[in-house]
Amino acid sequence: MSIKPSDFGQAGSTSRSAPRIVVLTGAGISAESGVRTFRDNDGLWENHRLEDVATPEAFLRDPALVQRFYNARRAQLNDVGCNKGHQALAEFEAAWPGEFLLVTQNVDDLHERANSQNLLHMHGELRKVRCSRTHTIYPHSGDILEDSLCECCNEPNLRPHIVWFGEMPLFMDEIYRALDTCDLFISIGTSGHVYPAAGFVEVANNAGAHTIEINLEPSQVRDNFAEQLYGPAGEVLPGYLQQLLSDWQQN
Ligand code: OAD
Numbered sequence: 001m002s003i004k005p006s007d008f009g010q011a012g013s014t015s016r017s018a019p020r021i022v023v024l025t026g027a028g029i030s031a032e033s034g035v036r037t038f039r040d041n042d043g044l045w046e047n048h049r050l051e052d053v054a055t056p057e058a059f060l061r062d063p064a065l066v067q068r069f070y071n072a073r074r075a076q077l078n079d080v081g082c083n084k085g086h087q088a089l090a091e092f093e094a095a096w097p098g099e100f101l102l103v104t105q106n107v108d109d110l111h112e113r114a115n116s117q118n119l120l121h122m123h124g125e126l127r128k129v130r131c132s133r134t135h136t137i138y139p140h141s142g143d144i145l146e147d148s149l150c151e152c153c154n155e156p157n158l159r160p161h162i163v164w165f166g167e168m169p170l171f172m173d174e175i176y177r178a179l180d181t182c183d184l185f186i187s188i189g190t191s192g193h194v195y196p197a198a199g200f201v202e203v204a205n206n207a208g209a210h211t212i213e214i215n216l217e218p219s220q221v222r223d224n225f226a227e228q229l230y231g232p233a234g235e236v237l238p239g240y241l242q243q244l245l246s247d248w249q250q251n
Helices: 056-061 063-079 084-095 172-180 197-206 233-250
Strands: 021-025 100-104 119-121 124-131 137-139 158-162 184-188 210-215 227-230
Touching: 021 172, 021 197, 056 063, 063 124, 063 158, 084 100, 084 233, 100 172, 172 197, 184 197, 197 210, 210 233, 227 233
Parallel strands: 021 100, 021 184, 100 119, 184 210, 210 227
Antiparallel strands: 124 137, 124 158
């Protein structure tokens, strides 16, 4: 039996205002769209070790390999679409009367395509590239080639706009501010292996929020959540969010 919005922490809010919600998504929400998760294939990501393609050291060692890898991930976005899980979140956000922030670890653009609005990509975005020298960020849908030039210095300084291991995730101040005052924290489709995202539940707990994990299977940090719901996100989320909304409306 899930907990109703009227039972949430309501940290600092009046009893009549809608609970403030922070949602964290990981690779599991895009799995039903056909995007591979990170840790489902003997520790390999699309047949590569993470250290060979997702670290600054890998990019220094073999930039062509890293660019080819992310070019392929970027190209794959043309073959996939958002699924019922992405859509349920966007529809819920449009209907929810309170504050709502969606934080994703995913670098695909499937939340945007479902029309999510208040969205932060803490690990970067495949469809953006960055100048290594000036850090200017550009929209980019095609490949980055060895001679691709950035618009700022007109030199081949482009790298994927991806947070690699050892680099600082994006928007952390904004995310922690929202977690510190949220009433409900929902974590969806993430294994809890990678920090700081895996620690968000503890921040929300400390803020007095209700916390729920929605995943295919128990994550590494499942015990930190007050509530757990297991199943494919595309099947579980529409019903869960609909119930949340109607519980609030009837409150
Ligand atoms: P993982 O691959 O570690 O975990 C995906 C989680 O989704 C697993 O717990 C699966 O059980 C679950 N899952 C799979 N299919 C699902 C479905 N249909 N519905 C619900 N859950 C499902 O991916 P992340 O936790 O997102 O970082 O990985 C976190 C970070 O590690 C990534 O953002 C990436 C990676 O290295 C960077 O690239 C910086």
